[in-house]
Amino acid sequence: MKITIVGAGIGGLSTAWSLTKAGHSVTLIEQGVIPNPLAASGDHHRIIRRAYGAAGGYANAISEAYEAWDELWADIGVVHLDSRGFIAVSRETGDEAEEYREGLETGGYPIEIYGADEALKRYAYLEEGTFKYAFFSPEGGALHCKRIATDILRWLRENGAEILENTQVIAVDSENASIIIADGTKIFADKVIVTAGAWVTNLFPEISTHLTTYRTAVVYLEPPADLKAAWDASPVVLDVGGRTDGYILPPSGGGGLKFGSGLHKRKTPSADLDRVPVDGEGEIIRDLFAPPLKRLAEYRVTNVVTCAYTFTSDERFFATEMGKCLVVSACSGHGYKFGAAVGRRVAQTIENGDVPLLKRWLRAETH
Numbered sequence: 001m002k003i004t005i006v007g008a009g010i011g012g013l014s015t016a017w018s019l020t021k022a023g024h025s026v027t028l029i030e031q032g033v034i035p036n037p038l039a040a041s042g043d044h045h046r047i048i049r050r051a052y053g054a055a056g057g058y059a060n061a062i063s064e065a066y067e068a069w070d071e072l073w074a075d076i077g078v079v080h081l082d083s084r085g086f087i088a089v090s091r092e093t094g095d096e097a098e099e100y101r102e103g104l105e106t107g108g109y110p111i112e113i114y115g116a117d118e119a120l121k122r123y124a125y126l127e128e129g130t131f132k133y134a135f136f137s138p139e140g141g142a143l144h145c146k147r148i149a150t151d152i153l154r155w156l157r158e159n160g161a162e163i164l165e166n167t168q169v170i171a172v173d174s175e176n177a178s179i180i181i182a183d184g185t186k187i188f189a190d191k192v193i194v195t196a197g198a199w200v201t202n203l204f205p206e207i208s209t210h211l212t213t214y215r216t217a218v219v220y221l222e223p224p225a226d227l228k229a230a231w232d233a234s235p236v237v238l239d240v241g242g243r244t245d246g247y248i249l250p251p252s253g254g255g256g257l258k259f260g261s262g263l264h265k266r267k268t269p270s271a272d273l274d275r276v277p278v279d280g281e282g283e284i285i286r287d288l289f290a291p292p293l294k295r296l297a298e299y300r301v302t303n304v305v306t307c308a309y310t311f312t313s314d315e316r317f318f319a320t321e322m323g324k325c326l327v328v329s330a331c332s333g334h335g336y337k338f339g340a341a342v343g344r345r346v347a348q349t350i351e352n353g354d355v356p357l358l359k360r361w362l363r364a365e366t367h
């Protein structure tokens with residue numbers, strides 16, 4: 001089959017990988033370069049973790065996610081996963097860290113719980129008296145997104161896929177499986193798959209009833225010299241407890257120490273709006289992390305990266321079929337870890353036509 005894929009974040013790249021492997025003739029079209037630094041998949045690293053709180057279906061689906069990444073590593077000949085595990089720090093009864101712990105315990109997944117004294121010994125960046133306990137899970141780490149994109153791209157070129165970079169799709173004709181690019185050229189196929197991230201509503205405005213676009217930013221920091229070793233050796237910090245909705249990636253795979261918080265995101269009418277960080281934005285994000293981190297004012301901001309992404313109202317993943325076009329959005333702020341698995345599932349759907357099954361899987365309602 002001849003298949004056009006619109007958008008080369010992890011969704012488009014992994015779908016192109018899987019369809020090319022299955023023998024299809026794939027054209028992958030990206031409006032920027034690959035990886036595109038403005039895409040949700042364009043940053044240095046993203047977290048993979050088993051913890052999903054009450055949304056246990058996604059916790060179970062992590063086994064498939066790992067298995068799909070393993071298939072990808074075998075194909076590209078290199079592993080871009082740093083399996084350093086993760087911790088969560090609980091500051092209040094019932095906070096998100098506790099929900100993650102309870103979800104893992106319910107699922108029977110292994111964790112180690114450290115009281116405050118033990119956690120302070122292990123993680124020297126934490127501040128005494130600001131938290132109740134921490135727990136560690138070995139099932140998690142950092143995926144190195146830029147390297148993954150670069151190597152899938154190389155694999156696609158080596159295996160005969162057509163790649164069009166700096167090429168914007170301006171219209172999709174779902175009934176005829178054709179698309180139009182910015183210079184007016186029309187490209188015909190048997191199927192079109194749209195994995196356009198936060199830009200999807202430019203092509204299909206009606207989808208904004210299902211997907212809301214947000215703008216956020218993350219901050220890269222240089223820690224005080226005496227805490228550097230603690231960060232270098234640290235697991236990923238999935239949650240810093242309380243209401244911060246904050247996560248931290250330690251330096252890994254060429255990416256530096258990075259802080260991000262769900263509190264910083266805000267709705268935006270366009271994925272292209274406000275993409276230059278404002279003065280002081282990095283410090284604002286950094287300061288959300290006290291408590292439970294100590295001496296935050298001594299962490300120097302080295303970079304701030306903005307991001308645009310979409311959420312469904314229940315933070316699950318989304319797909320819809322229109323004629324010969326399949327639109328897929330595995331995001332809601334947590335889709336990267338499933339990237340390779342999403343590509344394989346979308347490719348299977350193109351083969352078997354079972355879009356309802358794909359939708360259920362994307363919503364973690366089946367396996």
Ligand SMILES: Cc1cc2nc3c(=O)[nH]c(=O)nc-3n(C[C@H](O)[C@H](O)[C@H](O)COP(=O)(O)OP(=O)(O)OC[C@H]3O[C@@H](n4cnc5c(N)ncnc54)[C@H](O)[C@@H]3O)c2cc1C
Binds near residue numbers: 045167216218308333
């Ligand atoms: C700050 C932040 C932190 C996150 N943390 C995590 C995490 O720790 N773990 C995790 O699992 N997930 C995380 N996520 C979510 C994850 O990044 C996304 O789920 C995932 O990257 C989405 O990939 P995508 O391919 O669907 O979209 P994108 O990566 O946004 O890719 C879409 C691509 O389509 C291109 N495109 C759009 N329109 C057109 C067009 N008309 N023509 C041509 N090309 C087009 C864009 O340029 C872009 O390259 C995070 C997201 C953000 C923003």
